[in-house]
Amino acid sequence: MIRSSFIGLLxxxxxxxxxxxxxxxxxxxxxxxxxxxxxxALTARNxxxxxxxxxxxxxxxLNVSLIIMALEISNAKEKxxxxxxxxxxxxxxxxxKLDTIxxxxxxxxxxxxxYLRAVKLPDSTLALKAQKKETVHNAxxxxxxxxxxxxxxxxxxxxxxxxxxxxxxxxxxxxLGSAGCQIKAGLDGMLLLAEADITDLPLKEQPAFQTVIxxxxxxxxxxxxxxxxxxxxxxxxxx
Numbered sequence: 001m002i003r004s005s006f007i008g009l010l011x012x013x014x015x016x017x018x019x020x021x022x023x024x025x026x027x028x029x030x031x032x033x034x035x036x037x038x039x040x041a042l043t044a045r046n047x048x049x050x051x052x053x054x055x056x057x058x059x060x061x062l063n064v065s066l067i068i069m070a071l072e073i074s075n076a077k078e079k080x081x082x083x084x085x086x087x088x089x090x091x092x093x094x095x096x097k098l099d100t101i102x103x104x105x106x107x108x109x110x111x112x113x114x115y116l117r118a119v120k121l122p123d124s125t126l127a128l129k130a131q132k133k134e135t136v137h138n139a140x141x142x143x144x145x146x147x148x149x150x151x152x153x154x155x156x157x158x159x160x161x162x163x164x165x166x167x168x169x170x171x172x173x174x175x176l177g178s179a180g181c182q183i184k185a186g187l188d189g190m191l192l193l194a195e196a197d198i199t200d201l202p203l204k205e206q207p208a209f210q211t212v213i214x215x216x217x218x219x220x221x222x223x224x225x226x227x228x229x230x231x232x233x234x235x236x237x238x239x
Contacts, residue, residue, distance in 0.1 A: 051108045051109055061102060064179070069172070070168050074172060086167055087164075090160065111142050111146045115143050137201075151187050151216050155223070157183055170234060191216060198210060
């Protein structure tokens with residue numbers, strides 16, 4: 001079982017300021033302020049300056065912006081006051097979720113950097129070895145918890161995306177479906193990152209994390225299946 005302090009970490013992990021080190025190079029922590037071509041240049045190289053989790057979440061963020069676009073277009077065309085009120089609330093909610101994705105994308109850089117620092121700590125004495133072991137363990141916990149938290153966020157976004165389909169104009173329905181597919185892929189990617197890190201944790205700590213991974217994967221698949229069914233139905237009814 002995971003100790004209560006681990007659960008506290010799961011609930012309280014936050015982003016801290018400054019830059020991260022990935023490999024031997026300094027990384028600008030404001031990845032989202034860069035142009036797409038700049039991000040690609042930082043990633044597609046032998047010594048990348050951006051982590052896989054950061055890229056995965058950045059892609060998810062772009063697709064959340066696609067959902068916001070669909071909502072904005074639908075809101076502009078909607079005449080019903082009640083529906084407009086709902087669409088306005090959803091627009092605000094998705095903007096909040098987008099901001100949180102941004103934080104998790106930047107956090108992934110710092111979490112990975114913390115792990116690199118931990119494994120490089122000296123262990124020439126018993127005391128140093130014990131300290132290093134604890135530091136590496138804590139870094140692994142963060143590296144596991146961060147993508148799991150991110151996957152939970154993406155799961156909530158998938159739920160919201162499913163709920164807005166009936167409120168959106170037909171012309172943006174495929175955008176909602178496509179965005180959902182890509183966000184679901186991002187969720188799967190974050191679960192893979194967590195799964196890989198779990199294998200380095202003590203055996204007694206692994207089951208609880210594995211349960212979260214399994215549950216999130218199952219729920220996300222069910223939600224996205226419902227979303228695509230709703231999109232296909234709208235297309236069929238439009239004929």
